[in-house]
Amino acid sequence: MKKFITWIAIGFGSGLSPIMPGTVGTLVGLPLTWGLMQIPAVGTQIIICIALALLSVPICEVAEKVIGGKDPGCIVADEYLTLPITVIGLANPWAILSGFVLHRIFDITKPPPIKQLQHIHGGFGITIDDFLAALIALGLNHLLFQFIG
Numbered sequence: 001m002k003k004f005i006t007w008i009a010i011g012f013g014s015g016l017s018p019i020m021p022g023t024v025g026t027l028v029g030l031p032l033t034w035g036l037m038q039i040p041a042v043g044t045q046i047i048i049c050i051a052l053a054l055l056s057v058p059i060c061e062v063a064e065k066v067i068g069g070k071d072p073g074c075i076v077a078d079e080y081l082t083l084p085i086t087v088i089g090l091a092n093p094w095a096i097l098s099g100f101v102l103h104r105i106f107d108i109t110k111p112p113p114i115k116q117l118q119h120i121h122g123g124f125g126i127t128i129d130d131f132l133a134a135l136i137a138l139g140l141n142h143l144l145f146q147f148i149g
Contacts, residue, residue, distance in 0.1 A: 002066050008077060009063030015076035023104055025076025029083030033096050036084040049085045053131050056081040061123025071126045078130040079107065085134035086141055092148070095141050102137035103130075111136075 011025035039045050059077045086099025107130055114129045
């Protein structure tokens, strides 16, 4: 069971990419993100996104223990399971692209308050920075599409 959970955590192998494993792993979340946009009720979208983020915590926790080290780069479930957050309430399919790019920018650069959370260990610590990056990306995505239409 731990091997299966670890396989999910490494994005079905995408997190093993020798080049930009976090970004490659985030691609796994694109179908989830598109699927979320097909749900018309924003409340349902929010519930699904919270469930996906909460699901990331134990998956990343188990994988971190199996792989060893703090927040190994090959663990990408935190990236792909929080990506759908970036499009909550948006209907324009281009929001998936901008959400992806913004999510990656904030996850990589870790502006405050994201950087301050790096000391948190375990699955929660692995997931929380991506969750906040996704929330910031969501806010900017809404601003962007407010102007684009």
